[in-house]
Amino acid sequence: GAVVSQHPSWVICKSGTSVKIECRSLDFQATTMFWYRQFPKQSLMLMATSNEGSKATYEQGVEKDKFLINHASLTLSTLTVTSAHPEDSSFYICSAHTGFSSDTQYFGPGTRLTVL
Amino acid sequence: QKEVEQNSGPLSVPEGAIASLNCTYSDRGSQSFFWYRQYSGKSPELIMSIYSNGDKEDGRFTAQLNKASQYVSLLIRDSQPSDSATYLCAVNYGGSQGNLIFGKGTKLSVKP
Secondary structure, three states, rough: OOOOEEEOOOOOOOOOEEEOOOEEEOOOOEEEEEEEEEEOOOEEEEEEEEOOOOOEOOOOOOOOOEEEEEEEEOOEEEEEEEEHHHHEEEEEEEEEEOOEEOOOEOOOOOOOEEOO | OOOOOOOOOOEEOOOOOOEEEEEOOOOOOOOOEEEEEOOOOOEEEEEEOOOOOEEEEEEEEEEEEOOOEEEEEEEEOOOHHHHHHEEEEEEOOOOOOOOOOEOOOOOEEEEE
């Protein structure tokens, strides 16, 4: 149980284009999903917290207009990197928890983004 | 500023030995504690959660929590080369949305 998937697993795009990453909870309903970014040899950095049906909460220093988050259903959250630049190249990982009775976060497999 | 501190390592142990990973946290209001394992190029996977003072055992893994000392540890018995990874300590400070604060991780290397 508690399986989280991400799509795509990797993507290469040209500078200036937008990239959408999907995060799905496969066997549970996720009231809250989290988006992290991890640069090589560094720890996870929380970008934003996504709640179903409401606006995402962004961490300090994360541009909400550049990283668009939509959590339209209890099983799907999307992160769109708009006008991507090479410095946005990173490993993007989502996680989800099952709700009020549990704060254990289960991670998706991650999406490696390379911006040329 | 809520912080989670871990020794970055690398921690090197021989195969079959006990690996001891440590983590300290800054806020006494912390409620839940987690250990994740992350292989290079992969996302973190949950090893254990612990909520109460004392030990919690799961197979070769034992998590230990001491809230008075604001300290949580992970022991890996009979370490195997496949245990070589970065181990992340994460703490929930009780935020309404269950946000976790992650340490930077300790890199463990188990030598055959």
